[in-house]
Amino acid sequence: MSLVLDHWPDLEAAVPTLAGRVDRSAVGVVGHSMDGSPHLTTAGPEWHVDPFRLAPAPKTLVTLVGAEHGLGGVSGYDVAETTDPSPERLRLVCRLVANYLGGHLRGGAPLDLAALESDALVGRVEVEQRER
16 A cells, blocks of 8 residues: 555646545545455454454444345356345445545545435444544
8 A cells, every 4th residue: 555655646747637636635445345364264244343342433234135145247147156145235235434544544534324314225334433
């Protein structure tokens, strides 16, 4: 990440359409899935929220009830790991992530809950904040 940010002027020179589109003082990184975690566990589904429960605030957990892991064809439509081919749910996740990062990085509200509540899909949102 630091390599990319340190050489951002070079990237802007190589790709002029990037010029002025990134605020290098407010950069967020998003991961997906379990990253380096093992893929097999006997701990059951409850452990998925352990990092959220154990981490200090401020923090946000978004749970989409009824969604599956291979969401909206992210891996590619018609691939075996796409177990939830809902484009609507994928759009909701994209809106929530963009909304969360935009607010968080710009110092505003970390999550606009209306983005979830206004959607026809059912979701549960847990938000815990700690004053800084």
